[in-house]
Amino acid sequence: MSRTRRSSFPAARRGVPSPGLARAASGTARAVTRTLSDDPLGGTVRRTVLPSGLRVLTEAIPAMRSVSFGIWVAVGSRDETGPQAGAAHFLEHLLFKGTNKRSALEISSEIEAVGGETNAFTTKEYTCYYARVLDEDLPLAIDVMCDLVADSVLAPADVETERGVILEEIAMHDDEPGDEVHDLFARAVYGDHPLGRLISGTEETVTPMTRRQIQSFYRRRYTAPQIVIAAAGNLDHAAVVKLVRQALRGTPLDTDAAAPAAHRPATPAVRTKPAATLVEPKETEQAHVILGCPGIDRTDERRFALGVLNNVLGGGMSSRLFQEIREQRGLAYSVYSYASQYADSGLFAVYAGCAPGKVDEVLDLTRAELQRVAATGITEAELARGKGMSKGSFVLGLEDTGSRMSRLAKGELLYGNLMPVDELLARVDAVTLDDVNGLAADLLARPMSLAVVGPFDESAFAAR
Template sequence: MSVECTRLASGLTVVTETMPHLESVALGVWIKSGSRDETAGEHGIAHLLEHMAFKGTARRSARQIAEEIENVGGEVNAATSVETTSYYARILKDHVPLAIDILADILTNSVMDETELHREKHVILQEIGAAMDTPDDVVFDKFSSTAFRDQTIGRSILGTPETVQSFTPDQIRKYLNRNYTADKMIIVAAGAVDHAELVRLVEEGFAGIPASPDVMPEEPVARYTGGEYREKRDLMDVQLLIGFEGRPYHARDFYASQILANVLGGGMSSRLFQEVREHRGLCYSVYALHWGFSDTGVFGIHAATGEEDIPELVPVILNELRKVADRVDESEIERARAQFRAGLLMAHESPAARASQIARQMLLYGRPIPNDELMERLGNITPQRLTDLSGRLFFDTPVTLSAVGPLDKLMDLEEIGAGLATGRMRRAAIG
């Protein structure tokens, strides 16, 4: 296997990893633009554009786009996140030219037809309704909007019914022209692909992509705020998220934060799973997460439990946070490293996973990161470093609380802060 990278004159970057033993290729276009890049009046437009890209071009109808790729046994899809948008396909190796032609067509020639736009707005309104009816979706959406209050980074990717219904074709084109430019795009393919041939196809198909926007918009720096959101619902369970300010991708402690999340709640052997679920039986689901962004991050604990267990569950979680700031065993770090290493190696067995992995690295760091280099970074993480990080994460930043369900027995934010204050005082005494 080998990774090759070519930067075209337009600024567009093409990266491939050849896997000659395969008969298929996973390829896509990753754009360094997502819901965070929307202006105040564009809430939800990035996601709507992702939908509209498949709804007809100057050369193909929406049906033709779907039929042409599926006629050869392939598939095509897209996804919008906070900081990126991706359009990707999986095909047999003989149909790479078709996949590139379709991706280039939908990204350079979409017509934004009014009838299709009206229909797709209705689809997204259904999507928003379904999310609002799903408590674990609501608790995560509200967690983000509370952690980053009144900022685009904290807004729901789907938008609101009011904003989605308001968008016009011209507004969508304006967003596209401002964000879908060659300097923000990476095209990645993994599998049975020839690098030189892919570069040629991309040069032809994406010749119409502008090199950069006419006006470079300011990118506001994210500001973690913390706070709480509570929504009482008549449900059988409580969805709960307790969070703190995390670390951005480029921070020294980013990988340490990933390891810490694994130690605390990364699997069945993690501390939270063993103590909260296995030993005490206080919930049916509990795990830790760390989301990194370009300039900030969030660290969170999610639990789903019954109303009667809430009074005991939250103090136990807080106690585990205090304990991890006191002691981490080397064996726990080694187990987390082993899981990361397995994930890296397993990605090499899937062209789709490998293409996505390379694309993320290119967007974040400007180059593919060899597995040996990633494991070296993880190898530098020590127990002392994790206990120090835990203290700074859990005791030195405001708490974010998001909860949905029967909440009468859930302690208030001040009590949660007081529960962590004992850890803060013990840390100060030790220091």
């Protein structure tokens, strides 16, 4: 298992059905289906809202012989209270352990018997369960995945078994300083806010967590209006909807009592800390450092300019930081920048892994480059290259059914609408030099937090 604001869109565009849309004139609950697009780079995209509020989106791609099917739930680690930290991730593990119809072995063996694959991952704002199968085996995948998400038994013995597995996962994560430094940086920026916590929770929160607590979290959070089902590949939309309804019949998700789909934030508003430095002393051969600041949220109109800026600064081998730190000076094997965006906040950061004795030089060069771009901006040539990278990576990322399925679900779950491919490319094309340089002047001038994992005393960076 992988761990990885309220929308400003009008209700109709967000895809949140009004009570009138969910019911026929006679008052009888019914499903509502719309065609969202006939994308020239893909297939027909359709969306059905069931009477329960659960949403089903599909993209029909007849040229494929496979289908990716995912169940996405609008709950992640930011929805947990302090004592619950790790509950969403714990639940992700447990749902594969058995339902009222299937044992854990049957869940895995039924999919593997047809050459399919299943997995799941938890993030800070959502959880996803997915399967990839041959098109002819889609009915089986729908039945199995809907069963485990809607009707898991959470047996006490399984809770104890998975507790041990998760504690081992946490220990393994602690042995990966290149991963640990990202969590340390999130804590430097967000502190005790849920966005600053580990998705997996900690040994201190996972060890005492009870089945009753997990069961309560499951039934309160996994409700129909919070769930988006998405599928992409060689499929028929009406057939998928029919199979989903059959698979959910008689489960807690089979209801006509729809509530409006909630959009973020449903959890405490984000509070970023003043710039901080956190050091995790660890005897490693390489030091891992992240320098960065609070960024922008996912609905900020500047997000397209941010993608271009990120590409120019540290998004590839031609980027400024890669050329300066690795190619010209040989100070690090890995150096890159990245942006993380949430409903009401975000991060922008630069990561580098280098010899402990080179950390000061790497940080000095990084700070100097960020300050230079904040003060003087980027060039027209860099703008063109950054836009080309954004467009190319997006389109190339749609070459398989899994990425297309994810695009459907994230569009609905996180934005409330699906932006057509052509519109997204046009939005990138529309980014101007002034857009990027204005964002750089704002973003890169913000106070920077620093996270370091390596063989250092905690006071080594006190003055930095």
